[in-house]
Amino acid sequence: MERVPMTPEGLHVLEVELRRLKSIERPAVIKAIAEAREHGDLSENAEYHAAREKQGFIEGRIAELEDVTSRAEAIDTSEMSGETIRFGATVMVADTETDEETTYRIVGAQEADLNLGKISVTSPLARALIGKTIGDVVEVATPGGGKSYEVCEVRWV
Secondary structure, eight states: OOOEEEOHHHHHHHHHHHHHIIIIIHHHHHHHHHHHHTTSOGGGOHHHHHHHHHHHHHHHHHHHHHHHHHHEEEOOOTTOOSSSOOTTEEEEEEETTTOOEEEEEEEOGGGOBGGGTEEETTSHHHHHHTTOOTTOEEEEEETTEEEEEEEEEEEEO
């Protein structure tokens, strides 16, 4: 069974979502299905079909979260230090063409959110950054063509 690297915070968020789905969402959708059944003919009952569809989504998400959390390997980065980029590092990079600086934290695939500056350890940029240090330049293939980034800073949160 392949382990899934994750920050402790990311694992906690998934565990909270799993508990909410099991204790609140699942019972609510079961109740909605029961109420919709009371309205008669199920073949033309939009409420019933919508509730069943929502139930399918909830059950699928529960299965996915149970799988991920059972294989999760929470990696505590609070004791990590140094200038070499590894899982959990917060890295400031500068685009070598535009000098635009961007900060990313390398996290597990399930907790990645580009809007929050969190990139998956399996993303092309993170894979290029792993093992690099301040001053190194990495090349990353993007849909718009190759991009070069210089590592400006490495922090450990």
